[in-house]
Amino acid sequence: MKTKILTTSEKDIREAAGIIAAGGLVAFPTETVYGLGANALDAKAVGAVYEAKGRPSDNPMIVHIARASDIGQLTPMLSEDIVSLIDNFWPGPLTLVLKKKPGVPDRTTGGLDTVAVRMPDSEAALRLITLADCPIAAPSANISGSPSPTRAKDVIADMDGRIDAIIAGDDCRVGIESTVLDMTGEVPTILRPGIITAENIEAAINKEVKYDEALLRGAELTSIDPGAAAGSDAGEASAKDGPEAFRPKSPGMKYKHYAPKAQMTVIEGRRDKVKSEIERLKALNERLGLKVGVILFEEKAFIEAAHDFFSKLRDLDEEGVDLILAGAMSDRDGVGFAVMNRMLKSAGYNIARV
Ligand code: TXA
Ligand code: MG
16 A cells, blocks of 8 residues: 655645545554544444554544544533543543543444544644544554554554555654543542542542552552552562553553563662663673663653653664663653663563663
8 A cells, every 4th residue: 555645734734634534544643642544433444444554443432532522422421520621631641541432433432332532732743633523542553562653753653555645744752641530339440540640539529539440550660659569579570460461451461562682671769870770781782792772761751751751762773773771760650660661661670670
């Protein structure tokens, strides 16, 4: 398939919208990461998204809308809390998991009776949805398992030849995917952390928010969680101890994710020790002829880390490094926690403590 590379001009977005309306697939920029879009109400088009990504079909998609008032097509009931969240955070990187209406195809929601909805904060995305005149289902526009694309060139690298068109816009402002918040239970529950934090959400609805158990399991493997089993003797955790052993509520959480081609280890501990351990491991491996890449953000630069993390992984792969050494970010529940969630998955929970 020949993939058309489009711009964010009105004319091109109109063309892209026509492709979506006709059941085709278009990748487009959002403020978080690039999405791979199809008409969310067209089961066949959604099926083609799974195919283009090589994605397991029980992993549901986020449905993107351009006006809050379009949510009525998707869900039968809005609580006061849901409305407050929409008022506070949309358009923006917060996805709400809600009860679904029967008209939303099972293909879109992976057979669940809930639907994930968000309104992206990106002019091109909003314009595309408006012109296509349908809600757009869009997972991140990467081949399943590889790092999410935050730049047009990343999308082209993964999707050229597999989809109808790519809207090549600016780099994504946020750099990690939206916070996914399940609003269908008694307590609002974060299924995937993002730059909108538990604290931000609690402030908006004046109510406690919890984390899905699978997320806490991920954090437990590091000393980020004070309740962690810090004494694990080898100072190392293996993937089999990871959240994979759980049955997470967000089906996407159980799959291999964000993995670079290189082997990757996260080094965790006191800042100075982390730095020297990275130096030591780098020198050791380089002496034996391996190519080593390092990801070490400033200690509290969480927003910057979110912005750069996926693009760094992709750049290091492109440089052909054999090994990536990444310094852990210590943040219990904020944006740093969201970055660590991606970092640990990328490394397959391969952690070394110093
Ligand atoms: O920022 C984002 O959210 C990006 C952009 C393109 O909007 N999209 C994105 O989609 O990250 P994707 O498919 O890569 O991740 C969607 C996540 C998955 O972990 C999926 O399991 C979860 O949301 N999800 C979707 N629908 C759900 C539902 N009904 N219940 C629970 N989790 C759901
Ligand atoms: Mg994804």
